[in-house]
Amino acid sequence: MDIVTDDVRTVEWTGDGLRLIDQTVLPDRLEYLDVRTVDALVDAIGRLVVRGAPALGVTGAFGVAIALRETADPAARDAAIARIRAARPTAVNLAAGVDRVLPFADRGADAVLAEAQALLDEDVRGNRAIGAHGADWILARTGDRPLRVLTHCNAGALATAGWGTALGVVRELHTRGRIDMVYADETRPLLQGSRLTAWELQRAGIPYLVQTDAAAASTIMRGLADVAVIGADRIAANGDTANKIGSLAVALACAAAGIPFVVAAPWSTVDLAAATGAAVPIELRAEAEILAPGAAPAGARAFNPAFDVTPARLVSALVTETGVLEISRGITPATSR
Numbered sequence: 001m002d003i004v005t006d007d008v009r010t011v012e013w014t015g016d017g018l019r020l021i022d023q024t025v026l027p028d029r030l031e032y033l034d035v036r037t038v039d040a041l042v043d044a045i046g047r048l049v050v051r052g053a054p055a056l057g058v059t060g061a062f063g064v065a066i067a068l069r070e071t072a073d074p075a076a077r078d079a080a081i082a083r084i085r086a087a088r089p090t091a092v093n094l095a096a097g098v099d100r101v102l103p104f105a106d107r108g109a110d111a112v113l114a115e116a117q118a119l120l121d122e123d124v125r126g127n128r129a130i131g132a133h134g135a136d137w138i139l140a141r142t143g144d145r146p147l148r149v150l151t152h153c154n155a156g157a158l159a160t161a162g163w164g165t166a167l168g169v170v171r172e173l174h175t176r177g178r179i180d181m182v183y184a185d186e187t188r189p190l191l192q193g194s195r196l197t198a199w200e201l202q203r204a205g206i207p208y209l210v211q212t213d214a215a216a217a218s219t220i221m222r223g224l225a226d227v228a229v230i231g232a233d234r235i236a237a238n239g240d241t242a243n244k245i246g247s248l249a250v251a252l253a254c255a256a257a258g259i260p261f262v263v264a265a266p267w268s269t270v271d272l273a274a275a276t277g278a279a280v281p282i283e284l285r286a287e288a289e290i291l292a293p294g295a296a297p298a299g300a301r302a303f304n305p306a307f308d309v310t311p312a313r314l315v316s317a318l319v320t321e322t323g324v325l326e327i328s329r330g331i332t333p334a335t336s337r
């Protein structure tokens with residue numbers, strides 16, 4: 001049994017607060033953080049205790065209930081909700097999750113909780129659908145055989161309410177006996193790939209190899225991967241896709257090698273208000289995440305953008321819960337390696 005998807009909830013309302021898997025201590029320990037205040041919630045989001053666009057969306061939705069329970073003062077409440085909404089800038093799901101439950105706020109915390117739970121349940125159902133649509137699309141193009149799949153960051157059960165988006169596709173392919181190997185990019189600097197994706201794949205019994213981000217282009221160009229599947233934090237109206245830093249390099253390599261670069265994400269990640277990727281706010285994180293003691297000279301400065309934008313023309317397919325959009329037909333999959 002895959003306990004992440006069957007037993008353990010990444011995000012869960014316990015009755016008096018939000019229980020989050022503490023993703024900062026995985027894979028060493030499976031621990032939970034109970035969050036009952038807006039301060040604690042904003043801190044947890046900032047530290048990536050909870051992370052991944054859909055999981056942030058569900059967290060934001062439940063966060064509104066925390067804000068309502070914390071204060072009855074309308075101005076303080078609005079300020080608290082605004083802080084949650086802005087706790088991280090790139091994943092549109094966080095703001096979308098907050099906005100989804102706001103119309104229920106006047107009816108009280110219980111009404112907000114019911115809507116937040118509906119969002120959580122929808123996310124799990126949607127991810128199952130994404131998995132099936134993605135597997136169908138990929139197998140139709142690569143041939144019905146075990147595949148070598150490359151993924152970047154973590155777009156799994158831990159990044160969602162369950163099952164995962166990109167890893168949902170991988171899980172579905174595995175269920176169909178169509179996974180030969182998953183190359184999991186380690187994902188510098190916070191190692192969501194080697195810590196979290198590898199943890200999920202191991203629990204699911206899916207064969208995988210962790211590789212450095214720098215190895216990804218070479219793996220692709222050497223013909224060792226049949227397809228790359230990643231998640232997304234925000235997809236602009238023209239299909240430009242923001243995801244974890246390093247995703248763009250994977251997309252460029254896929255285009256050069258002629259293999260599909262597949263983005264798997266729910267519609268809640270599509271931001272029609274962003275005309276192109278240029279409108280997506282890219283989170284700049286602390287220099288200290290890169291400059292560990294001994295990793296650079298004392299006094300070194302660092303540039304640490306957490307996300308990049310892949311132009312739509314490099315995206316072979318966008319897999320959502322309702323089906324597959326071929327954003328760019330310009331990339332011809334290498335179907336018969």
Ligand SMILES: CSC[C@@H](O)[C@@H](O)C(=O)COP(=O)(O)O
Pocket residue numbers: 048051052053054091152153154155156159160164165166192230231232233243244245306
């Ligand atoms: C289904 S999760 C999609 C994305 O949110 C994921 O790929 C990603 O980039 C997560 O970044 P993170 O900084 O760990 O929140």
